[in-house]
Amino acid sequence: MTRLKPHLPWITLLVLVVIVGIAQPAFLHPANLLSLAGDIVPLFIMALGLTFAIYIGGIDLSAQSMANMITVIASLYLAHLGIWVGLLCVLVGFLLGTLSGVVTTRLRVPSFISTLAVGGICFSIAQWLSGNRALNMDAAERNALFGWMIGRTGIVPNELFIALGLLILCLFIERRTVLGRVLKAVGAGEPAAAAAGINVRRYKVLAFAISGALAAVAGLLFAVKLSGGAPTIANGFLLPAIVAVLVGGTPLTGGVGGVLNTAIGTLIVAVIRASMLYFGVEATQQQMLFGLVLILAIALTMDRAKLRTVK
Template structure:
């Protein structure tokens, strides 16, 4: 069995091995209620990773996702009182439009996406600071429960976040595998020049990919704000690295074209297990980013398609 044929299966094998290792060390980890809890906790991060998948699938990156989520927690907290449920629409629109902006800068002004999204992320962060007056904001508990309470309860013992995640996965999978948009994104990721020579409007599809990424980052932020019943310009810090790790260890390489939504599901579960296991092995929160940084480097090195990347600068 050679490594090339094994490669597509590495993500889920890693997941099973990790679960087994933690499970053997602490059988309590494997209790269904514990597993469900861990899965439920990771949902905001998962939704962000889901969005990032689209940006990375076309060979780009979206570094604005975390700032976008930060900004949305603030928007949601500030405008919940005045707008009610409509604040959700505002949040998603804000994410979508800022994502479009990143896409526009990338495709029309020819700025590499890691810079354009970093800059747009800066804008989002600044909006968050300005809107919040640099304070942590709280939602009115009664109003939150009335408007968005359904997001965080449990149905038949399953956290509702998981149901939301499942619906989003279904939608994204459908987009990826059954729609012209998904096919076009794959073509752009795997062979952009050929896609352009086939008459596809490559710029439009790229802008859409960044917009979807932004919208999903916004949904992640909204859910996070509801969970914590408030928002702050830095509340979601520490999400970006694990979210990128989730996409890459899932098997969508930075060079794009392969992998996709299903891979990110597995990748996020790997991240969830790593995070949970760090609690078991008593690695404290301040040191977790060290682990994710290392995992990120290993994941990139393993997944990247060097045939597409002639030189690295």
């Protein structure tokens, strides 16, 4: 079972694709698969950021609210800043992610509390800036500046190229940089990493900052796809994003897995979502199912050797 465990995510993905494909042959049509993959890209980007927080044994519960806030910022300031609104969105996400990291490391507040609080700040900012209403982008300006994000190259949605680029970047950070190696060491054993002379606080703050920045990119893509924003427009994405990270094989205890696992986990979530639509599962029941999948994923992936007690 120990040897099989690292291969469970892609085996699960393969089994799910076969099951859904047998039940609904149209599911396996290349155009349908590409469209399905394109639709899941904002969730994948959010999950990609969450991977860094979970990789160190933490959690980022602000990602959904961050994405909501960014849709408002992008919609509100597109006309004033033009293409630079994208940089503003990523910078805001990075800074608020840094705030989560600082609160977690300096004030020693558990990450699920600090990020939940920062998420509340994001939600309040979104309500204040939007007047608690939905905002629309100027369609012509959106298409001129960001239309490439939602266009197609042949039959391939451009969102997939964005996802691939971010995956390669995050994979490089994880496997080819000091930051990636340190994050793995912190997740595997924070006391040992600190004893080795590593400035653990600095690297943990960076992990939350990256998570915030990628949540902002997801929010920007949401805004462009929907041509607007609102304080609740991305609601319902946090749970599937966490599920994508965990079913991909990056446990809450950290130290193993990584962004490539999250890519597989996101595809698993995409197939599950598609199958629920094919089989007529209602939206209210979908969140229930993802909750059950989350519990199962935590139970199967968590390293209990790191937990003496469960509280």
